[in-house]
Amino acid sequence: MSATDLSLLIFAALLALGPVAIAAQRWAHVSTFVYGAASGLCGLLALIGLAGLAGHGIGAGRVLPLGLPWIGAQFHLDALAAFFLVILGVGGGISSLYAIGYGRHEPAPMRVLAFYPAFLGAMGLVLLAADAFSFLLSWEVMSLMSWALVLTHHQEADTRRAAYVYLVMAGFGTFALLLAFGVLAGPEGGYGFDAIRAATRSPQAAAVVLGLMLIGAGSKAGLAPLHVWLPLAHPAAPSHVSALMSGVMTKVALYGFIRVVFDLLGPLAWWASPAVIVLGALTAVMGILLAIMERDLKRALAYSTIENIGVIFAALGLAMAFRANGMTAAAALAFTAALFHIFNHMAFKSLLFMGAGAVLAATGLRDLDRLGGLVHRMPVTSFLVLVGALAISALPPLNGFASEWLLFQAVLMSPAIPEVGLQLMIPAAGGLLALAAALAAAAFVRIYGIGFLGRPRSDAAQKAVEVDRMSLLAMGVLAALCVLAGIFPGVVIDAISPVVDAVLAGRLPKQADADWFTIVPIAEARSSYSGFLVMAFIAISASGAAWAVHRFASRELRRAPAWDCGFPDADPNTQYSASGFAQPLRRVLGSNLLAARETVVMPPPGDHAPAILTVHVADPAWASIYAPLTKAVVSLATVMNRLQFLTIRRYLSMVFLLLIVLLLGLMLWV
Amino acid sequence: MGVILAFVVQGAQMLLVVALAPLLVGVVRKMKSRLTRRQGAPLIQPYRDILRLMRKEVVLAENASWLFRVVPYMVFAATWVAAALVPTFATGLQFSWTADLIAIVALLGSARFFLALAGMDVGTSFGGIGSSREMMIASMAEPAMMLTVFTLALIAGSTQLSTVAEYMTSPEVGLRVSLGMALVALVIVALAENARIPVDNPATHLELTMVHEAMVLEYSGRHLAMIELAAALKLLLYISLIGCVFFPWGIAGSDDGVAGYALGVLVYLGKLVVAGVMLALFETFIAKMRVFRVPDFVGVALMLALLGTLLLFVSRSL
Numbered sequence: 001m002s003a004t005d006l007s008l009l010i011f012a013a014l015l016a017l018g019p020v021a022i023a024a025q026r027w028a029h030v031s032t033f034v035y036g037a038a039s040g041l042c043g044l045l046a047l048i049g050l051a052g053l054a055g056h057g058i059g060a061g062r063v064l065p066l067g068l069p070w071i072g073a074q075f076h077l078d079a080l081a082a083f084f085l086v087i088l089g090v091g092g093g094i095s096s097l098y099a100i101g102y103g104r105h106e107p108a109p110m111r112v113l114a115f116y117p118a119f120l121g122a123m124g125l126v127l128l129a130a131d132a133f134s135f136l137l138s139w140e141v142m143s144l145m146s147w148a149l150v151l152t153h154h155q156e157a158d159t160r161r162a163a164y165v166y167l168v169m170a171g172f173g174t175f176a177l178l179l180a181f182g183v184l185a186g187p188e189g190g191y192g193f194d195a196i197r198a199a200t201r202s203p204q205a206a207a208v209v210l211g212l213m214l215i216g217a218g219s220k221a222g223l224a225p226l227h228v229w230l231p232l233a234h235p236a237a238p239s240h241v242s243a244l245m246s247g248v249m250t251k252v253a254l255y256g257f258i259r260v261v262f263d264l265l266g267p268l269a270w271w272a273s274p275a276v277i278v279l280g281a282l283t284a285v286m287g288i289l290l291a292i293m294e295r296d297l298k299r300a301l302a303y304s305t306i307e308n309i310g311v312i313f314a315a316l317g318l319a320m321a322f323r324a325n326g327m328t329a330a331a332a333l334a335f336t337a338a339l340f341h342i343f344n345h346m347a348f349k350s351l352l353f354m355g356a357g358a359v360l361a362a363t364g365l366r367d368l369d370r371l372g373g374l375v376h377r378m379p380v381t382s383f384l385v386l387v388g389a390l391a392i393s394a395l396p397p398l399n400g401f402a403s404e405w406l407l408f409q410a411v412l413m414s415p416a417i418p419e420v421g422l423q424l425m426i427p428a429a430g431g432l433l434a435l436a437a438a439l440a441a442a443a444f445v446r447i448y449g450i451g452f453l454g455r456p457r458s459d460a461a462q463k464a465v466e467v468d469r470m471s472l473l474a475m476g477v478l479a480a481l482c483v484l485a486g487i488f489p490g491v492v493i494d495a496i497s498p499v500v501d502a503v504l505a506g507r508l509p510k511q512a513d514a515d516w517f518t519i520v521p522i523a524e525a526r527s528s529y530s531g532f533l534v535m536a537f538i539a540i541s542a543s544g545a546a547w548a549v550h551r552f553a554s555r556e557l558r559r560a561p562a563w564d565c566g567f568p569d570a571d572p573n574t575q576y577s578a579s580g581f582a583q584p585l586r587r588v589l590g591s592n593l594l595a596a597r598e599t600v601v602m603p604p605p606g607d608h609a610p611a612i613l614t615v616h617v618a619d620p621a622w623a624s625i626y627a628p629l630t631k632a633v634v635s636l637a638t639v640m641n642r643l644q645f646l647t648i649r650r651y652l653s654m655v656f657l658l659l660i661v662l663l664l665g666l667m668l669w670v
Numbered sequence: 671m672g673v674i675l676a677f678v679v680q681g682a683q684m685l686l687v688v689a690l691a692p693l694l695v696g697v698v699r700k701m702k703s704r705l706t707r708r709q710g711a712p713l714i715q716p717y718r719d720i721l722r723l724m725r726k727e728v729v730l731a732e733n734a735s736w737l738f739r740v741v742p743y744m745v746f747a748a749t750w751v752a753a754a755l756v757p758t759f760a761t762g763l764q765f766s767w768t769a770d771l772i773a774i775v776a777l778l779g780s781a782r783f784f785l786a787l788a789g790m791d792v793g794t795s796f797g798g799i800g801s802s803r804e805m806m807i808a809s810m811a812e813p814a815m816m817l818t819v820f821t822l823a824l825i826a827g828s829t830q831l832s833t834v835a836e837y838m839t840s841p842e843v844g845l846r847v848s849l850g851m852a853l854v855a856l857v858i859v860a861l862a863e864n865a866r867i868p869v870d871n872p873a874t875h876l877e878l879t880m881v882h883e884a885m886v887l888e889y890s891g892r893h894l895a896m897i898e899l900a901a902a903l904k905l906l907l908y909i910s911l912i913g914c915v916f917f918p919w920g921i922a923g924s925d926d927g928v929a930g931y932a933l934g935v936l937v938y939l940g941k942l943v944v945a946g947v948m949l950a951l952f953e954t955f956i957a958k959m960r961v962f963r964v965p966d967f968v969g970v971a972l973m974l975a976l977l978g979t980l981l982l983f984v985s986r987s988l
Contacts, residue, residue, distance in 0.1 A: 372793065375735040386737070395780040396773055408772050408816070412823050420983065427820050427979045431972075434816035435809070441779060442805035445786045449801060454793030455733060516768075524767060527829045533768040534751065534777070542747035549724060549892045556727035556891075563731070563888055564794040576790065576798025584806035588965040 003057030014121030039096035046089025052082025076130035091248035101470030119145035132181035143170040162232035176216035220253035235298035239357020247350035270324035276317030284310030284436035328506030330413035337406035351478035355385035368578035373456035397535040399485035680764035691902035692716035701950035723895035741788035742896035759934035760922035770829040789885035800884030817975035851978035858971035860908035
């Protein structure tokens with residue numbers, strides 16, 4: 001049995017798990033069974049993906065007698081699909097593992113269990129689909145399953161709104177994809193990926209496909225300005241589903257983009273790449289700025305997802321720019337950075353969402369301003385989330401930095417590009433990415449410092465207890481992945497390189513040859529970085545310093561009330577709040593970029609009423625794009641509404657008129 | 671023999687930076703005192719302070735977590751590793767390939783991340799104000815620094831600091847507008863990152879004006895000593911960085927003999943003193959800024975660094 005067939009069987013099993021769960025809903029252990037089975041099946045998928053990356057079992061295809069009658073449903077496993085199978089397998093497997101424990105907190109578990117395995121299966125089908133029809137169908141099933149999962153807590157009005165916005169955006173995105181495949185297939189209508197790959201098309205048609213893919217895959221991944229559904233929908237779902245949506249589904253969307261733009265479309269002209277780079281860099285900055293302003297823990301994480309998607313798109317845009325100029329080594333570098341970051345983001349964002357889920361399970365709170373002090377009450381969760389926060393802030397020696405470093409190295413390859421416009425733009429975009437990285441550190445100091453450190457700001461936070469072992473195990477595995485991929489980035493790069501080779505016909509030099517796990521993307525004289533040695537040096541000097549100080553100087557320690565400049569027993573609410581922490585950055589960057597406003601209502605002297613400070617921060621995309629759009633749609637609908645109340649005579653004459661107009665048009669055209 | 675010498679140089683460099691860092695602080699303080707017609711503490715006062723703090727017991731806030739106790743050593747280690755990778759008196763450092771300029775910037779970012787977390791750990795308002803402002807300043811200064819790194823890397827064709835330094839000593843560099851802008855940007859970043867006037871005042875304990883000091887307000891004893899030492903190391907790192915990139919004269923190459931190294935050490939000491947004196951002069955002549963003026967000041971660095979990078983492409987033939 002080929003790897004493709006095995007994967008298809010696993011997807012079928014996943015799709016069947018939902019109905020099985022419904023049938024067995026009276027069984028006490030149905031939740032454990034479903035999540036355990038999903039976890040095991042995903043583990044198998046990860047193994048198939050890893051084997052595929054090592055060159056085993058790829059290349060096999062399978063045509064099922066479903067779908068469009070003349071081509072059937074085609075499935076194919078290649079290196080690119082194998083890499084994303086690993087992402088799906090690891091992310092889905094660990095999320096399911098986490099859910100074995102976390103799922104117990106669910107008030108209506110069947111609302112998740114019925115759709116969760118099918119969601120995983122549909123994502124897998126997207127990865128293996130090798131014709132437009134099965135791709136779009138799997139994509140749509142994936143969207144609908146995740147929509148149903150977002151609706152789990154449907155009693156809350158916010159959730160219903162989030163699901164509605166998501167459904168509209170998902171439909172819109174698929175519509176764009178449909179058009180993209182229409183243009184790709186051309187007048188002959190070859191809908192198999194092989195036929196699309198073989199066809200030739202004009203640069204204009206290719207640019208149209210790129211634009212449609214940016215809309216279709218970009219909206220699913222969270223590319224600005226089509227990201228607005230993401231911070232609503234991802235946090236509304238149960239936390240393991242949030243982890244899956246942010247960690248894996250956005251990656252499946254990126255897979256769609258890479259598959260079409262890099263694989264099916266072939267090399268594009270250089271002028272196609274600036275749009276991707278600029279959109280990516282701006283998305284990164286805007287996403288992380290909104291994350292800094294956000295009080296809701298899970299929503300802040302969702303905004304940070306938007307930032308990371310921006311970073312990945314910028315890297316993909318760089319790869320397109322280099323590829324258009326025939327700079328294979330530089331393109332391979334940027335593409336490797338993108339794939340590496342895709343893996344990293346799967347690991348740390350899943351970890352952070354699971355941490356947020358643990359906090360939610362322990363306290364029932366998502367509002368940062370009511371958390372605090374969890375480092376004492378939930379020590380293991382706090383430690384693991386700290387690892388995730390360090391990793392996502394792109395700090396050495398963890399994995400986020402390794403991919404960020406590769407990306408900056410790719411930015412520095414820009415002087416060899418002949419086009420002056422790109423030459424100037426790429427370092428500027430690099431500056432924006434550096435800004436996003438610095439802001440990410442600020443965002444995660446805020447999230448961690450307010451949420452986990454300090455003193456508890458509410459009774460619920462005061463009484464939090466550590467979560468179950470299964471959840472901790474799942475988070476622990478992801479934290480270990482973050483550390484390992486940071487210390488041994490060369491291993492990850494070497495594992496990715498068959499994908500890069502398959503897509504770009506070029507790859508980075510083999511990293512396993514370098515000493516001390518150093519990564520050398522181009523040449524040693526140019527740049528190198530050894531996460532292992534940095535980690536070792538930090539560990540040695542920190543423990544050495546601690547040992548020396550304790551041995552030779554002093555080891556005495558006394559507990560006393562906090563100093564706080566001599567102000568004793570202050571209320572926990574005198575600590576910095578989440579909004580207070582964001583205030584400097586809100587004033588500096590938020591007032592210009594996000595139109596953040598503060599209004600202060602100060603009572604007159606002698607009045608004992610409290611002064612009230614109101615902060616207004618909103619995503620600018622709503623006000624500038626979506627509000628006018630909805631307004632236009634509503635006003636158009638109001639005008640059209642009159643057409644509903646005409647007499648039958650008028651309708652008949654309108655039909656007749658339309659017929660004449662169409663015939664006239666046809667006459668002129670032919 | 672060459673390998674042994676390289677290891678010796680790397681080891682000497684690591685010890686040298688730790689040994690010299692407090693002295694640099696002493697020089698700056700002494701000079702500032704003299705400029706304001708005060709006698710000032712002796713040059714070795716910072717050493718005495720650190721030793722005294724190390725021998726004292728730690729008074730730990732009641733709800734301080736394990737993180738609070740680990741952070742001083744983490745901050746010190748990250749800063750020390752970064753400082754050990756910046757060429758001071760010689761370029762051919764044994765482990766220079768471990769981390770390039772981008773990684774050095776990020777290592778300082780790690781140290782800052784931990785320190786800002788520690789500021790929020792005890793749960794006092796001063797810690798919060800310090801961390802919040804530190805991250806605000808850093809989120810402007812770090813991109814400026816990164817763009818400066820881009821400029822240097824694009825000129826030298828490498829992000830490896832030893833290679834950059836060697837390239838800067840070669841005659842083919844010439845005078846470039848971009849380099850001047852990068853220098854100004856880097857100096858501003860250095861002032862901001864080291865909590866110097868006009869961004870922050872290292873000598874103040876007036877609550878509302880402090881950033882760095884507010885973050886470390888709850889620290890005492892050996893923990894505070896480690897943090898002070900790390901702060902001194904960071905100042906030394908920035909001066910070494912500016913020295914080896916923009917004023918690389920006298921720095922020993924990888925194949926210079928022992929005499930070259932000796933000369934390198936002497937020249938390096940000279941550079942440190944000159945930089946310390948200039949820092950003291952600058953701080954004496956300028957007033958501290960209001961905290962919301964700081965973004966404008968650091969924003970200048972950001973703009974200059976960006977312009978420097980872009981000018982590189984416009985005036986590549988210059």
